[in-house]
Each structure stands twice: as C-alpha cells, then as structure tokens.
Amino acid sequence: MREIVFDTETTGLDPSAGDRVTEIGCVEVVDCIPTGRTFHTYVNPERDVPQVVTEITGLTAEFLADKPLFAEIAQKFLDFVGDAGLVAHNAPFDRGFINMELARLEHPVIADDRFRDTVAIARKKFPGSPASLDALCKRFNISLDSREKHGALTDAVLLADVYLELNGGRERALDLAGDAASAGSGTVFPPRRARPVPLTSLSTDAERAAHADFVATLGGGDSVWKRTGGL
Template sequence: MREIIFDTETTGFHALEGDRITEIGCVEVVDLIPTGRELQHLVNPERDIPKEVTQITGHTVEMLRDKPKFREIAQEFLDFIGDATLVAHNARFDMSFINMELERCGKAPIAGNRFKDTAVMARERFPGSPASLDALCKRFDISLGSRIKHGALIDAYLLAEVYLELNGGREQGLSFDDHSGPGHTVVFPARPPRPEPLPARVSEEERAAHEAFLETIGGDRTLWKTLGLV
C-alpha cells in the first residue's frame, strides 16, 4: 500500500487568517517502508515571518525570498502524492494549510478522508501519555540527532519511523492465514530493497584470514566454496 508521510512548516498557526506554508516535505512509503522517493521545497510565503517562528524553523524572509511560491510547486506536489493516503502528525493542521494553499491557486482541495493522523493513533494506543513527535521518537528510541531545527523533510522521515512503530513495527506483518484449522502459515510481507546497498563491513585482512582458514579445512571442497558463498 502506497502512502505519503508529510509535514509542513508555516509562518504561524492560522491558515484562514493569513499564515502561509514556508516548507513542505514528503516521503513515499510502500507497506510502511520508505522507498527513497521524496519531495521537498522551501516556499516563499509572500509575507513576513514572526521572529518566534524563525527561532523554531530557522526560516527568514530573506532566505525564502527567491524560493518558489506555492502555486509554482502545487502541481508537482499533487503529481507526487497521486491518490495515496496522506499521513501527518496533527493532520488537521497540515490539511488546513495544504487545502488553503491549493484553493489560493485555483486547485481543488484534498478530501479530509484521505488524511491519517498519527497523533490520534498515538493517543489511542498510549492514552494519557505525551503524543508529540518528539515524545514518540523517545518512546520508540528513534534518534533525533539530525534535527537541529524543525524541518519538514526531516520531520517527515522521523514520522515515517514513528508510523511504522505505531503499526506494530517491523514485525507488523506476522499473521496467520487460516485461524480455523491446522497448518497455519506465517506470512512476512516482502520488503523493497534498500535504495542504496549497505557498504561491506569486512576488511581485506579479514577476507584473507578467512581464505587461509578455508584452505586448512579443504580449500575448494568446502561447503562455502561449493555454494559460492565466498
């Protein structure tokens, strides 16, 4: 299942009172795992940015003055999300800003039933506990090391990890096909390959030592060599 985890940064809290989007970040996930596809834009809000907001996001009018206006990236955003479900933390806030910006540039708003709110999921799963993104990252032992300021794309990637955990973590696909009879089959969903393979962690010295060891126990006749594992 394809979903888009996204976050926005804005000039304030009130989409209907003149506040605007300053950044949008989107991460594509399929079966809860990021695919490596992403979309991120800094956006010229065409208005001032309060100092207290700059302290949180790092965004200033000067740094955004030459960035595209939302109407210039609106179609790219719509093409990227397609018909996927949109997942956000406190989704009503982000939904109000996205739809306000779309309406400003003459495009149809996105239906509310396409949005999924991870804050609501967290409160249902952990009633009475803090449900902020930071609190959930700490609960699930997700590193916040890359987060100096609030950034839409960084927060979208953090939320993708939180969303996976809220859905049961990497073992969420453990299931039984038939609960009524014998011969239950354990099914693990296929995971897409990593966008970039992990680098080898075996040193040349270790490879040489392993080859020397294989020679002592049979050389080319060993099982490792026969199966092509070395």
C-alpha cells in the same frame, strides 16, 4: 498500500488569518515502509516570517524570498502524492494549510478522508502518554541527532520511522509473509546506520560457507534471507 508521510512548516498557526506554507517535506512509504523516494521544497510565503517562527524553524523571510511560490510547486507536489493517502502528525493542521494553498489557486482540495493522523493513532495506542513527535521518537528509540531545528523533510523522515513503529515496528520490514515484498511493491528495507567500529565476526570461514549453502536451500533469488543479506 502507497502512502505519503509529510510535514509542513508555516508562518504561523492559522491559515484563515493569512498564515502561509514555507516548507513541505514528503516521504513515500509502501505498506508503512519507506521506499527512499522523497519530495522537498521551500516556499516563498509572500509575507513576513515572525521571529518566534524563525526561532523554531530557522527560516526567515530573507531566505525564502527567492524560493518558488506555492503556485509554482503545487503540481509537482500533487504529482508526487498522486492518489496516495497522506499521513501527518496532527494532520488537521497540515491538511488545513495544504488545502488553503490549493484553494487560493482555485484547485480542488484534498479530501479529508485521505489523511491519517499519527497523533490520533498514538493516543489510541498509548492512552495518557505524550504524543508529540519528540516523545514518540524517544519511545521508539529513534535518533533525533539530525534535528537541530524543525524542518519539514527532517520531521517527515522521523515521522515515517514513527509510523512504521505505530503499525508493527521494524519486524514488519522483514515481511516473513511476503506481502510487502510482493512483485511491483517497490518496497526497500530501511537502512541501518553503520557502527563506528565494525564488530569482529565470531564465525569461521567454514561456518559461513555452511550457512551460505543452507540459505541456498531456502528459496529463489527473492527470498527474505537473500534480500537482507542473511546473517
């Protein structure tokens, strides 16, 4: 199942009061696993950006002045999304802004039932626990090192990791049943960050050769062990 995990940055909290979108970041996932495809753009909101918002996002009216208007990127965004479901953290907020911008262009809005809210999922899964994106990243040991300010693509990448964990965790990426790796899914295995100092191998050449011979008996070229590199 193809979905788009996305985030928006805006000039404020209320689209009905004149607040506008300033940034959109999207991450494509298939069966909850990131494929590597992303969409990102800044947007000229055609208005000022309050200082309190700049302190959170780092975005200023001056920086956004030469960026495309929403009207110029709307079709590119819709083409990337296609008919996929949309996943957001506090989805009613992002849905409200995206649909407001589409309505301003007299474009059909995106139906409510296409959105999934990771806040609601987290609160159901962990009742009584904090459900902010930061709190969920800490719960699942997802690094926040890349996040100096709130950025739409940065937050969408983090949310994609959180969404995977909320739906079964990284063991889902191994897909031992073969469902997510079925032909045509386009799914890729999430990359692992390289160790600063590689571990020394504890196996001998003979042991590695024996292991390779064993893996060769486990199936065709698309077997899990061959796709993930074995040991």
